[in-house]
Amino acid sequence: MRWQTLLKNSITTPAALGSRFGFDSGPLRAVAERYPMRINPYYLNLIREKGDPFWLQAVPDEQELHDMVCMPDPLGEEHLSPVPNLIHKYPDRALFLVHSQCAMYCRFCTRKRKVGTGDMVITRETIDAGLDYLRKTPEVRDVLVSGGDPLLLSDERLESILKSLRRIPSIEIIRIGTRAPCTLPMRVTTRLATMLKRYHPLYINTHFNHPDEITPEAALACSRLANAGIPLGCQTVLLRGVNDDPRIIKRLMHGLLRIRVKPYYIFQGDMTEGTDHFRTPINKGLAIMKSLIGHTSGMAVPKFAVDAPGGGGKIPLQPDYVHHLGANLVFSNFRGDICSYQDAGARGQVTGDRG
Numbered sequence: 001m002r003w004q005t006l007l008k009n010s011i012t013t014p015a016a017l018g019s020r021f022g023f024d025s026g027p028l029r030a031v032a033e034r035y036p037m038r039i040n041p042y043y044l045n046l047i048r049e050k051g052d053p054f055w056l057q058a059v060p061d062e063q064e065l066h067d068m069v070c071m072p073d074p075l076g077e078e079h080l081s082p083v084p085n086l087i088h089k090y091p092d093r094a095l096f097l098v099h100s101q102c103a104m105y106c107r108f109c110t111r112k113r114k115v116g117t118g119d120m121v122i123t124r125e126t127i128d129a130g131l132d133y134l135r136k137t138p139e140v141r142d143v144l145v146s147g148g149d150p151l152l153l154s155d156e157r158l159e160s161i162l163k164s165l166r167r168i169p170s171i172e173i174i175r176i177g178t179r180a181p182c183t184l185p186m187r188v189t190t191r192l193a194t195m196l197k198r199y200h201p202l203y204i205n206t207h208f209n210h211p212d213e214i215t216p217e218a219a220l221a222c223s224r225l226a227n228a229g230i231p232l233g234c235q236t237v238l239l240r241g242v243n244d245d246p247r248i249i250k251r252l253m254h255g256l257l258r259i260r261v262k263p264y265y266i267f268q269g270d271m272t273e274g275t276d277h278f279r280t281p282i283n284k285g286l287a288i289m290k291s292l293i294g295h296t297s298g299m300a301v302p303k304f305a306v307d308a309p310g311g312g313g314k315i316p317l318q319p320d321y322v323h324h325l326g327a328n329l330v331f332s333n334f335r336g337d338i339c340s341y342q343d344a345g346a347r348g349q350v351t352g353d354r355g
């Protein structure tokens, strides 16, 4: 089936889900009215049972309306937008939102306040304003094209945006952020890949959260993109009950490398209103990182980061291996063995602390 047809056949109301899985969907109606729901037939078919990792990511939950902790715009994006739908937070790169819809509405989405709703207004005018800003702001050398999901645009519309970006000499690299390879892999046609490869250097960061999302269809989508010379990365978010387990994350990281996707980030869940029930303790993330570092290929170890509330940016979090920082650095390795290293220029200063 064509991806457009699949998208059109998406389930968008809890009632349709209730009749399929045989449960009372009444209490979910208010949730889906506040935060849109869309589960396309491909992703729907991944769901095995109520409460499994696919269900948790896709199906509205009453807890979304009872979040007393989090904020609508935790990353302060609206204050960092010189023009609507363009966020300029870091010196040399900008985030450019070019589409308001997604192949599925993830319940944990950071832009839950607006993605898929009438509040996210993206028009030719806002895109032109974004392009104008980028023309006038030559310090931006890296543009992240995101949304919503840019791959929900037609090939032609997406190409016209890429073409305009490529005409701006100060833009060195273009990145596309898309969950389509995971949530609607049929979107990645050979035609799309052939178009994208005209706009190199182009990178794609996708978003898988569970190893079982790496289906033959997802693998094919990623191989089409990789064969078009597009380096692929993955931005995973830690989600309670979905992937907050070292074994699941290790399986995911290995599965990604097998389909030529390099794990890029694992994010601590943002403090986004309606998603508090997904958040995991920071210590859990650090323990997961510790279970990867040294125990498996460095290629399979992404950066673990928390995006600071208020727009502070992404801060890397690392398990602590250092016991003593001085002329003699004392630390433990991944197995817990104590090691030491004599710092440069520290000759003669090191006393008997080698034991």
Ligand SMILES: *Cc1c(COP(=O)(O)O)cnc(C)c1O
Residues within 6 Å of the ligand: 087, 088, 089, 090, 093, 094, 095, 144, 314
């Ligand atoms: C994440 C993000 C970027 C890109 O950050 P990298 O660490 O370079 O991947 C740029 N702008 C905004 C607003 C972001 O949230």
Ligand code: SF4
Residues within 6 Å of the ligand: 101, 102, 103, 104, 105, 106, 108, 109, 110, 111, 115, 147, 148, 149, 179
């Ligand atoms: S695909 Fe990304 S932008 Fe879209 S709902 Fe999911 S997390 Fe949000």
